[in-house]
Amino acid sequence: MAEKTVGEKLKEELFLKKENGLKDISEEKWQKVTEFCEAYKAFLTKKTEREVTKLSINIAKEHGFEAYDQNKTYAAGDKYFVNNRGKSVAFVVVGKKPASEGVQITAAHIDSPRMDLKPNPLYEDTDLALFKTHYYGGIKKYQWTTIPLALHGVFAKKDGSVIDVAIGEDENEPCFVVTDLLPHLAQEQSKRTLSDGIRGEELNVLVGSLPFKDDKASELVKLNILKILNEKYGVTEADFLSAELEVVPAVKPRDVGLDRSLIGAYGHDDRVCAFPALIAVCETENPEKTAVCVLADKEETGSDGNTGLASDFLRFVIRDLCEKQGVDYTVALRNSKCLSADVNAGLDPTFKDVMESRNAAKLNYGAVITKYTGARGKSGTSDASAEYVAYVRNMLDNAGVIWQTGELGRVDLGGGGTVAMYVANMGVDVVDLGVPVLSMHAPFEIVSKLDVYETYRTMLEFQK
Numbered sequence: 387m388a389e390k391t392v393g394e395k396l397k398e399e400l401f402l403k404k405e406n407g408l409k410d411i412s413e414e415k416w417q418k419v420t421e422f423c424e425a426y427k428a429f430l431t432k433k434t435e436r437e438v439t440k441l442s443i444n445i446a447k448e449h450g451f452e453a454y455d456q457n458k459t460y461a462a463g464d465k466y467f468v469n470n471r472g473k474s475v476a477f478v479v480v481g482k483k484p485a486s487e488g489v490q491i492t493a494a495h496i497d498s499p500r501m502d503l504k505p506n507p508l509y510e511d512t513d514l515a516l517f518k519t520h521y522y523g524g525i526k527k528y529q530w531t532t533i534p535l536a537l538h539g540v541f542a543k544k545d546g547s548v549i550d551v552a553i554g555e556d557e558n559e560p561c562f563v564v565t566d567l568l569p570h571l572a573q574e575q576s577k578r579t580l581s582d583g584i585r586g587e588e589l590n591v592l593v594g595s596l597p598f599k600d601d602k603a604s605e606l607v608k609l610n611i612l613k614i615l616n617e618k619y620g621v622t623e624a625d626f627l628s629a630e631l632e633v634v635p636a637v638k639p640r641d642v643g644l645d646r647s648l649i650g651a652y653g654h655d656d657r658v659c660a661f662p663a664l665i666a667v668c669e670t671e672n673p674e675k676t677a678v679c680v681l682a683d684k685e686e687t688g689s690d691g692n693t694g695l696a697s698d699f700l701r702f703v704i705r706d707l708c709e710k711q712g713v714d715y716t717v718a719l720r721n722s723k724c725l726s727a728d729v730n731a732g733l734d735p736t737f738k739d740v741m742e743s744r745n746a747a748k749l750n751y752g753a754v755i756t757k758y759t760g761a762r763g764k765s766g767t768s769d770a771s772a773e774y775v776a777y778v779r780n781m782l783d784n785a786g787v788i789w790q791t792g793e794l795g796r797v798d799l800g801g802g803g804t805v806a807m808y809v810a811n812m813g814v815d816v817v818d819l820g821v822p823v824l825s826m827h828a829p830f831e832i833v834s835k836l837d838v839y840e841t842y843r844t845m846l847e848f849q850k
């Protein structure tokens with residue numbers, strides 16, 4: 387090999403290296419990547435915050451976590467979880483050092499964009515039965531028509547019982563659909579703007595067409611649907627008033643691409659960070675500092691509400707930990723560090739112009755650090771400090787993690803936020819770190835397997 391020139395050597399020394407992480411990947415590493423992603427694909431079959439909370443707790447129990455007990459004392463190495471109303475959960479591994487020296491927090495969210503049923507959803511029109519919905523989170527509404535949909539959630543009955551509903555995922559079960567106009571009659575609809583192509587009140591879910599056999603009663607198709615629901619779940623129309631029923635794409639996680647390097651699924655945002663964070667905290671044994679992993683609800687609607695991270699839930703988990711150790715909780719928060727584990731937009735070759743390519747995250751370039759989000763002049767961001775980014779960068783390089791930086795689109799085009807600001811408002815150092823995604827918030831989102839694995843390695847390193 388020819389000797390390197392002075393310029394080549396200097397460039398090696400001075401330039402920031404950005405490389406596709408799959409370029410020189412070993413067979414052995416790829417094996418680990420795919421194994422981890424098979425487990426992730428199994429995790430993805432749970433689609434709502436309630437289902438993911440339940441599954442996460444079950445996985446954690448297998449790793450020795452127990453339900454938090456206010457009357458118990460906890461020693462270094464102990465593992466417990468705090469279940470917040472079945473929709474959000476925090477996992478704690480008590481460290482050797484007191485919490486006043488800081489805790490290491492990972493925070494991801496487990497709610498995803500979808501359509502929620504309205505309180506009075508069921509109606510009959512034109513001899514068809516439908517559900518009225520209210521979309522949840524930021525969706526491009528036209529993407530949610532003419533695809534198979536499933537119904538997940540709960541009916542909470544007046545007697546206190548809660549009935550789980552999950553129908554439409556199995557191929558032997560029926561599914562649901564939002565209809566759209568045929569192109570032949572869409573001349574007027576086609577003149578609408580894309581964002582208005584399908585309107586909120588047009589997201590009506592088709593649920594049946596078979597009339598109940600009766601000569602006198604009216605709304606017989608609706609009646610028959612209620613009869614089926616009553617037989618299956620013991621509910622009446624009034625029980626919809628105290629239900630949380632979510633309509634989600636009935637699609638299974640699949641490998642994408644002839645080389646199987648990508649995963650397509652509903653709800654990567656943000657289970658693609660929640661799963662690595664969960665597995666990392668599960669595998670954390672006897673850490674120096676206490677490890678906390680919080681899986682939050684309501685991120686997609688702004689984190690408000692008692693299961694969102696704008697609530698005091700996480701604060702109280704840390705306060706309880708401090709009280710048991712007899713240490714000051716404000717000191718603990720001040721010394722704590724957090725990785726806000728959320729996705730960022732990956733550079734899409736078909737839509738490059740929404741990004742500024744020098745600062746955009748790319749698939750297969752590893753876990754992406756997003757120093758700030760926000761809109762316009764960084765409005766609504768928690769811009770991570772240079773010192774904290776230096777800490778994370780050093781940690782990642784020392785561990786040999788493949789990583790990159792990203793931003794949410796070019797300046798003055800849209801923007802967005804994560805839970806980072808709510809954790810930052812507690813006085814904790816925080817930066818966003820997660821997986822780049824294509825087609826974010828669509829019914830079928832795309833991530834790279836390598837990026838998922840590197841995000842897991844990051845979480846593990848952060849909490850060990």
Ligand code: MN
Nearest residue numbers: 655656728729
């Ligand atoms: Mn997210």
Ligand code: MN
Nearest residue numbers: 655656686827
């Ligand atoms: Mn999102």
